[in-house]
Amino acid sequence: MYNAESISKVLKGELLQQTGNPEIEHILLDSRKLSFPETSLFIPLVSSRRNAHQYIPExxxxxxxxxxxxxxxxxGKYPKANIILVKDTMQALHSLxxxxxxxxHIPVIGITGSNGKTIVKExxxxxxxxxxxxxxxxKSYNSQIGVPLSVWPTKQEHTLAIFEAGISQPGEMEHLEKIIRPTVGIFTNIGEAHNEGFLNIRQKINEKLVLFSKSELLIYCKDYLALNECVLNFHNLVGKKDSHESGLQLFSWSRKTEADLRITSVDKSEHDSRINALYQTTPIHITIPFVDEGSVENAIHCWALMLHLGMSQSVIQQRMDQLGNIAMRxxxxxxxxxxxVINDSYNSDLGSLTIALEFLQQQQQHPSRTVILSDILQSGxxxxxxxxxxxxxxxxxxxxKVIxxxxxxxxxKKSFQQITGLKSSFFLTTxxxxxQFNQQDFQHETILLKGARVFEFERIGKLLEQKVHQTILEINLSAVAHNxxxxxxxxxxxxKLMAMVKAFSYGSGSFEIANLLQFHGVDYLAVAYADEGVELRRTGITMPIMVMNPEPASFDAILQWNLEPEIYSLQLLKLFSEEVQLAGKTGFPVHIKLDTGMHRLGFEKKDIPELARIxxxxxxxxxxxxxxHLAASEDPAMDHLTKQQGQLFFEMSHELQKALGYAVIRHIANSAAIERHPDLQLDMVRLGIGMYGIDSANTIQDQLRPVSTLKTTVAQVKHxxxxxxxxxxxxxxxxxxxxTATVRIGYADGYPRRLSNGQGKMLVRGQLAPVAGIVAMDMVMLDVTHIPDVTEGDEVIVFGDTLPVQQLAVWADTIPYEILTGISQRVKRVYFEE
Incomplete structure (x- = not known):
């Protein structure tokens, strides 16, 4: 059992005050994720933008x-608290x-590499x-924060641990090695992910290998030339731990050369792959229910570990054949x-349940939250x-409600029935x-499906999910948060940061994006029209919302829902002031728009004296x-105009603020200006298209993640x-x-007619297929003559990670904004968090 006194001794910290010795079981780093206050230890981390010490009073x-x-x-401020003072809270977290x-003293498997870490672990x-x-x-808890949170719940009842570790810059793995201290290592592969933090790929490999400095065994693939050379050098450097103990042992596998596990062939059918190998001169094989190369590689890593553990080949074959998909989101x-409906129906354990409940807690669009939960297996x-x-x-x-x-x-069930206000019902099987399912039992609620694989909760998902058009727009909420x-x-x-969620969040959805932004502490939201703001308020968004195009007819709604209008003319100022007076309000918040060169909306310099007086x-x-509003902040050739706008804004805003006699927030920088014109960041910036993974200046595009994937399916193949x-x-x-393949998308879905007759292309089975003929209202035909085995139901990527929306915009002679905001509302949005 840990308490403040014992933890203080471990950290060599100063126990500022001690008022008791309650048991400490949980580490809390995020105040929004509090679950068990009595047994939690809060460690406030400090970064350049946020000091979590501010959440201690709450x-x-x-x-x-x-x-x-x-x-x-x-x-005396916290009389009932135990408080330990340390030099650095992040260092304290790692040390503890x-x-x-x-x-x-159990086997601990540490996994690193560029890809496949989470799949191999699961x-x-x-x-x-x-x-x-x-x-x-x-999930993918493999960072400087994620790894400690993964290792901390280890208990005496556990007999095996599997932790993954990822790094983005040199020096990080040294900290993670001390926390994981793996006895067995798996290096999955090496690729280009997170390369920007390293001089070259060999430096990245060597940094990752630090995880295995004290390991007994390392499993890796010899076929990655740089990886193999680095592993051999690392093995020579590690050497013997002492004269009585063996050092690091290597277990290699290869499809090309001699290795401990020599892969002789991979035979693929439509639905599975048979992997044949030689191990200790004996022919062996496994069959996995996957055919992609990534799954084959991941399965071989798992196979190698099972062989090392001495498991019988018959058991290995049986279990490999039953491998299931991993829900990565x-x-x-x-x-x-x-x-x-939140679908997380592939596994059920306390750790992943907590993460899923936190995601559920973010959702504010419905008044009620329901959890459908299976037995939790292997909890210990x-x-x-x-x-x-x-x-x-x-x-x-x-x-x-819990089911x-x-x-x-x-x-x-008595554990749930004794909780006041929690409705509960129970069933022995799916x-x-x-x-006994009745659709009418589920109304206006957010439902989390959380089940172990054997319970087949995907069947419940089909009952609860709205039947959708097979053309869908997937929105990666984790990518939005990253950007x-x-x-x-x-x-x-x-x-401060204002996030633009106008135009249905650039086509990505309204309350779903706003929920995420509110959870991540964005300071302001901005919408185009009052009805967008009202909808956000109805779905539980409480943060400040600016309305950029307020109309007199919407003033009632603005006042009723506590929205904050942009005022851009003396006439609008007069009309809104009258409305505020009629409502009996004072000090109602507004935002003043200045025209510094865009010449669209806003007060000009000559208007400032009268505006200030009123x-x-x-x-x-x-x-x-x-x-x-900057007119061309993304264009280096127009930097002179941006500089002129900035100078004029300084002059006009200073004159207005001086007349007001109180401080106001000043903002002019948009997405491109945040990076290209840091001198214009001022008190707040407005983040728009950059939040959705598109850098209009193309200076930091490789550091952003694409948010949206538009996909459809093949309806029919014609010869x-x-x-x-x-x-x-x-x-x-x-x-x-x-x-030709006819696919289920057309101009009514937002696919531009300008992309007819080969001007546009889509990805079918990983290859580009040009549009054949004219884009119709509901259908597009693709020429797939050069793509073998295209069948009805095949997935088709219209744009996404592998075919950027920017490329689609080039083909259509437009900009990504138009493509994204043009996606029809009949195209269903599916939101996911990794």
Missing amino acids: LYEKGVSNFIVSEPVPE VAWHRQQF WLYQLLEKDYNIIRSP LELKQGINNCS KSDASLYEEVASLLLQKGIN GIGKNITRE EEFIQ VKHYQSLLKPAT LSESSLLKVNSVFS LAAGDTVGYGAKWVAKGPSV
Whole structure:
């Protein structure tokens, strides 16, 4: 058992005050993710943009009584708290978890590499869960923060640990090695991911190999030339640990040369792959239910480990054949009866349940939250204590209804039934639930599906999810968060961030994006029209919202829903002031738009004296911000204009602020200006298209992640003879025997007609297929003559990671903004978090 006193000794910190010795079980780094206040230790991390010490008062009020701090705490402010003072809270986190790791003497598998880390980890869990009580990294927790959070929950009942580690710059792996201290290592592969932090690929390999400095065995593929050379050099450097103990041993596999596991062939059928090999001169094989090269490689890594563990080939073959897909993301979809459905139906353990509940907690669009939960397998706890903890977790996360499926959770239903306000029902099997399923039992709620694979919750998902058009737009919420954080990293510490969610968040959705931004602490939202703001308020968005195009007819809604209008003319100022006075309000927040050269909307320099007089003489309005709009911040050839706009904005805003007599937020920088014109960041910036993964200046594009993927499917394949025509107007003529694929998208979905007759292309089976004929309202035909084996139902990528929307815009002679905002509302959005 850990308490403040014992942890203080481990860290050699100063125990500023001690008021008791409550047991500490959970480490808390994010105040928004508090679940168990009585047993949590809050460690406030400090970065250039955020100092988490500011959340101590809030957490203390919520019942947290254990804190590690790196700043002095006012004496007597937290009389019931235990407070440990250290020099650096991040270092303290690493040291504490590294010490905790040393208390266990079990096999620990450490996994690193460029790709496949999470898949290998999850497959190893599937393959070994019958033989070991396993603790593993939740999701892709492999960073300087994620690794400590993964290792900390290790308990005496665990008999095997599997942790992944990732780095983005030199020096990081040294910290993670001390925390994981793997006995067995797996280096999956090496690629270009996160290359920007390293001099070259060999430096990146050598930095990653640091994870295995104290390991007994390293599994790797010899076929990556640079990796093989670096591993051999590393092996020579590590040498013997001492005269009595063997050093690092290598277990190699290869498809090209001699190795411990020599892959002799990979025979693929339509649905599976047979992998043949020689191991210790004996022919062996496995069959996996996957055919892609990534899965083959990942399976061989798992195979090598199982061979090292001495498992029989018959057991290995049986379990490999049963490998299942890994849910790499939490999907948010539209459901029946105005519900939203979060599908996480491939695994169920406490770690991943907590992550899924945190994602559920972010969703504010419905008044009620429901969890459908299967038995939790391989927890290492007694069922009674396990489900008491789960029930407590549901209570902390504000869950309104739980549906339990499975013998164990049903047997422990009293843990849930005793919670006031929590509705509960229980079924022994998924089949029993489906037989009694009634659509009307689910109305206006967000539903989380969380089940172990054997419970086949995908069947429940089909009942709850709204039937959709097969053309869908996938929105990667993790990519949005990544892009926001990247732009935040470019800002000065005091600069605020306004996120543009107008035009249905550039086609990405409204409340789904706003929920994410609110959760990640963005300061302001901006919408084009009042009805967009009202919709966000209806779905639980409480943060400030600026309306950029307020119309007199919308003033009532603006006042009722506490929206903040942009004021750009004396006439609009007069009309809104009158409305505020009629409503009996004073000090209502507004934003003043200045025209510095865009010549679209805004007050000009000559208007400032009269504007200042009216605002300073009236108590009806309070100016929250003064802003302007840059015309060409992304274009180096127009930097002279940007500089002129900036100078004029400084002059006009200074004159207005001087007359007001109080400080206002000033902002002029858009996405491109954040990076190209840091002198214009001022008090706040407005992040628009950059948040969605598009850098209009193309200076940091490689550091952003694409957010949207538009995909559809093949409806029918046609085999044509020379001279056959395709589509309206017979504009496309087959020059010889040809094959076309009709796909389920058209200009009514937002696919531009300008992309007709080969101007546009889509990805089919990984290859570009040009448009054949004229784009129709609901259908597009593609020439797939050069692509073998195209069949009905094949997935087709319209744009995404492998075919950027920027390329589509070039083909259509337009800009990415138009493509993204033009995606029709009939195209269903599917949101996911990695």
